[in-house]
Structures are given as C-alpha cells and as structure tokens.
Amino acid sequence: MNRIIVLGASGQLGQSLKFVTGENATGEFFFLAEEESNILDVNALTKAFATYNPNYCINCAAYTAVDKAEGDLDTARKVNRDGVENIAKLCKEFDTTLIHVSTDFVFDGNSPYPLSEMDTPNPINAYGITKLEGEVVISEYIDNYYILRTSWLYSEFGANFVKTMLKLAKEKSELNIISDQVGTPTYAIDLAQAIVAIINSDNKAAYGIYHYSNEGVASWYDFAKAIFDIAGIAISVFPIRTSQYPTPAKRPVFSVMDKGKIKDTFKLDIPYWRYSLQGCIAKLLA
Numbered sequence: 001m002n003r004i005i006v007l008g009a010s011g012q013l014g015q016s017l018k019f020v021t022g023e024n025a026t027g028e029f030f031f032l033a034e035e036e037s038n039i040l041d042v043n044a045l046t047k048a049f050a051t052y053n054p055n056y057c058i059n060c061a062a063y064t065a066v067d068k069a070e071g072d073l074d075t076a077r078k079v080n081r082d083g084v085e086n087i088a089k090l091c092k093e094f095d096t097t098l099i100h101v102s103t104d105f106v107f108d109g110n111s112p113y114p115l116s117e118m119d120t121p122n123p124i125n126a127y128g129i130t131k132l133e134g135e136v137v138i139s140e141y142i143d144n145y146y147i148l149r150t151s152w153l154y155s156e157f158g159a160n161f162v163k164t165m166l167k168l169a170k171e172k173s174e175l176n177i178i179s180d181q182v183g184t185p186t187y188a189i190d191l192a193q194a195i196v197a198i199i200n201s202d203n204k205a206a207y208g209i210y211h212y213s214n215e216g217v218a219s220w221y222d223f224a225k226a227i228f229d230i231a232g233i234a235i236s237v238f239p240i241r242t243s244q245y246p247t248p249a250k251r252p253v254f255s256v257m258d259k260g261k262i263k264d265t266f267k268l269d270i271p272y273w274r275y276s277l278q279g280c281i282a283k284l285l286a
Ligand SMILES: NC(=O)C1=CN([C@@H]2O[C@H](COP(=O)(O)OP(=O)(O)OC[C@H]3O[C@@H](n4cnc5c(N)ncnc54)[C@H](OP(=O)(O)O)[C@@H]3O)[C@@H](O)[C@H]2O)C=CC1
Pocket: 007, 008, 009, 010, 011, 012, 013, 014, 034, 037, 038, 039, 040, 059, 060, 061, 062, 063, 064, 079, 083, 101, 102, 103, 104, 131, 149, 150, 151, 152, 153, 154, 158, 159
C-alpha cells in the first residue's frame, strides 16, 4: 500500500485532499501538521520523511499571496523555490515520488491558444517567477515527479475567489469585475481527485509536467456572474478592463490550459467548470 505524506495540509488543496481521501482511501495518507512540515525547516522535514518513509509526497505548501509577493519576493522565493528544493532533496534521499502543484501564472498570457506542457513559461509577476523556480529546482534533483499546473483554484476550504465574491455580496450592492483576463476556474476537490487517480495509476513511465484545470473558459467576470447566478444572489456585476482595477501584480490575460496530456495519460474525465461550481456552492450554502 502506498504511504503518502501531504505538506501544506491546512491550505485549500491540502484540506480538499483530506476530504477526498477521507473515505475509501487506497493508500495511507499522512496529513502533516505545520510544525512537523515547515518546508523551510530541513530538520523537521527530514524527521518527517524518516518517520513516515513515504513513497509519495504531495506538496500543497506554497506562498500564494499574488499581490503581496510583489513587495515580498524574498519570502515568496524562500517558500516557492528554496522550500521546494528542500523537499526535492529529501525525495531523492528517500526515493519518494513528488507530486508538486504549480500554476498557470508561470505563463505570460500572450498565447493565442490553450497552453500545453510544451509551451515556454515566461512569468510576469513575482509569484509566477518563484513558482517557476520551484518547478526548475525539482527537475534538477529528481526524475520521479509529477508537476501539476492548475489555475484559479476554489473550494469550500481556505480563501478563494468564490468565497470573496460571496462575502463582497453581503457588503456591496454592485461589483466591478475584470472581464479581459481569461482562464478556467478549478474546483480543488476535482484536482484532489485527479491527484489520487495519478497515485493509483502507479504509472512510473509518466513522470513530468501536466496541466490540470476544469473544462471550459471564463473571465473573472463570467466566474463572478456564475457564482451569483448559482447562489441566487441578486447583485449588479459590471465587466471592467484590467486597467480599471489596478493591482500590484500583473496577471496573465489568457491562461486557459490544454488538458490533453493528463486526460490521455491517466484516462481522466474532467468536469466542466460551471458544474463543479454548482457542487461547491451547494456545499457552501448548505
Ligand atoms: N489558490 C489558487 O488559486 C491556485 C493555487 N495554485 C497552487 O496550488 C497549490 C495549493 O494552493 P492553495 O491550497 O490554494 O494555497 P493555500 O494558500 O490555501 O495553501 C498553502 C498552504 O501552504 C502553507 N505554507 C506556507 N508556507 C509554508 C511553509 N514554509 N511550510 C509549510 N507550509 C507552508 C500555508 O500556510 P499559512 O496559511 O499558514 O501560510 C497554507 O496552508 C500551491 O502550490 C499554489 O501555488 C495553483 C493555481 C491556482
């Protein structure tokens, strides 16, 4: 039976993994508390690898504050690059397969078509730069890794755009939402299920980088409209340009990903984003 440690277990994806593996888990999952799995603390991390002797490590730990990272590059880099290096070294030492999560924000947004794993990253913000550095450092240490780039994660857990919109709807009667940044919302529960499917496939010939999001395409405006439609909330939502909503970090204008590789390799059926959103909102409003 696989022994799997999860780092960053209290974040949104970590909690989603805990939820999906709660019943009928086909491996032994260990969701490490933050004090035993600070990815910057090599001693603690080494102890965790020695204790659990995992054959898989899922890294959900990351610095994810996109705007804050602009003024805090060193901290973002410590977590998203140096912390990942610590993990990769230990994966090498313990012969552990690493499942690491990365982002659509490693791309610049200038692609005219959905991004495949063959496309060249070119991040345009500090968060994206450090996430790409994390990807590179993994490939320098080990071959037995899966890097899953995903986008626009939301769920009933942690902080995310869906929860922000539901909160703002309680405070405001109208919202302005950017309509010229296009990508795909991804339900963290669906991503967690894909991760479990990858582990269950035990396909050692398939190591490498994969793109995973829900199916379909939306702008942040479309995403917000869908949230309020599904939640039955009456609020005025206006589409605006990026220039009308200045933020410290630049964001890619187009980050739709091509999921062909992950679907073919692991025989995955990926849900349409709006259907998954319905499921999440039903849980949030229950
Ligand atoms: N959220 C999104 O929209 C997207 C996320 N991703 C990627 O998916 C992955 C999961 O993201 P998500 O779950 O949403 O992010 P969260 O921010 O919800 O979770 C990240 C977790 O990492 C923890 N963490 C931060 N620093 C350390 C450290 N030094 N050691 C151990 N844990 C640490 C955080 O703890 P604390 O909160 O205490 O800092 C938090 O619990 C990340 O790699 C992210 O880059 C990719 C695309 C979209």
